[in-house]
Amino acid sequence: MRWELSSRGVQPLAASCEELRERILELKKKRKALILAHNYQTLDIQEIADFVGDSLQLARKSAESEGYEMVVFAGVRFMAEMAAVLSPDVPVYIPDPGALCPLAAYLTGEKVAAKKEEYPDAPVVVYVNTTADAKSKTDYICTSGSAIEIVKSIGAERVLFGPDANLADYVREHTDVEIIDLDERGHCYVHDKFDVEMILELKKKYPDAIAIAHPECPIEVQHAADVVGSTGMMANFVAQSDAKVFLIATEMGMVEQLQKAHPDKKILPVYEGAVCRQMKKHTLEKILHVLEEMPEENLVTVPEEHVPHIRQVLEEMNKVKGQGPAKAVSART
Ligand code: SF4
Structure with a gap:
């Protein structure tokens, strides 16, 4: 540990993002940890994860992956609970135990x-x-x-x-x-913030843009969008489309991820205030802490009596392919 003198006295020296990354990747290897990150995580967390995706993709990943001895789940608690049910032989940790989904x-x-x-x-x-x-x-x-x-x-x-x-x-x-x-x-509360006017205003400025809304948005917003789909569908749609400008109505982490993946396209948020405070509770520091200490309070478990039924319904869900985007604008894609 290194130290610095600050106005609050002698404090541990804050590690740079790069140092944190290196320490996480080193420990990840040593602990044989699988790091899963939801699309709504910040980019620094997405970058150190083994897999980034929506809840369906992450549930599948935790069930399919082999050769790891712990899971670190950067998402809200219900997602980590699904990984705990589907991967019963390995402990599942959540970097911030307070990351609960209000929905x-x-x-x-x-x-x-x-x-x-x-x-x-x-x-x-x-x-x-x-x-x-x-x-x-x-x-x-x-x-x-x-x-x-x-x-x-x-x-x-x-x-x-x-x-x-x-x-x-x-x-x-x-x-x-x-x-x-x-x-x-x-x-x-994040998706309920979107309204039709936000899309119409942006469309005036970018008439050729394709607006994509998450189905957690109000139905009028879904109607105003050209495409409606999950974050996984959004990623596929933007990758396959020839369009150059996209208006995205979902959490900001997804907008940042899409822009990074497609520097040749313009990816605009429909509303910059669409930030999930619960998803953003996780940080690189908290991920490192979990890898270092494996604290009991960060361990995610599901009551034993619920496990067999939940596993069965989750396995049934995982067999379903999932649909492409609803209401896609094929003429421009
Ligand atoms: S964005 Fe946040 S609050 Fe909304 S459903 Fe996802 S986890 Fe829950």
Whole structure:
């Protein structure tokens, strides 16, 4: 440890980003750690990760990867819980244990069970953005990229769906199934900030731009966009499109990632204030701390009694391919 004299007295010398990176990569190798980072992480974290993706891709990665002895999951807690269920033989750590998704907090297992009693014939589909408690009571799990396909594949006339009411609207529009909200108030505070005017204003300035919105955005915003899809779909769409300007309606980490991957294209945020404070709780320092100390409080576990059911529904979800973007503008792509 090196020290410096500051106005607060003698303090440990803050490591530079480069030093932190090197120490993380060295320890990662020594500990045989798999680092998974969600698309909404800052670029410095994305750069040291073994894999960056959306929740479906990360869930698959934790199930498929071999030869590692610990997982460090830079995402919100429900994502790390899925890795803990799918990789039961290795410990899963979260760099900041307080990284909780407020959308997930809308649904408890008790609420799911109560709604099931009200509609006994309707299967339950929960979005991955839920706690292990809510997942333990569901019949199916979906991501934003697989929601349409999963709901269609069930073959039921009516489905209970939640907690995201905007994603429920998206599924309602793209299937013939009656979708009943598990909680009509459920929303992601980051995606709920987008409005139609933001897209229209940018379109005036960039008339040839393609606007892509996440299905957690309000339905009017989805209508105003040219393409609607998960972050995984956004990455594929931008990579395959010949268009030069894209307006992105999702969290800023994804906008930064796309711009870095496509320096020849202009990737513009629809709203710069779309920042998930929970995702951004993770830092390189916290990742290093977890690799160094493997602290008990950063270990993510799921109650033993919930594990078999959650594993089964997650494995079913992982078999579904997931759809391409809904409402793509093929003429310009
Ligand atoms: S962006 Fe929204 S849904 Fe995603 S983790 Fe943050 S609050 Fe939850």
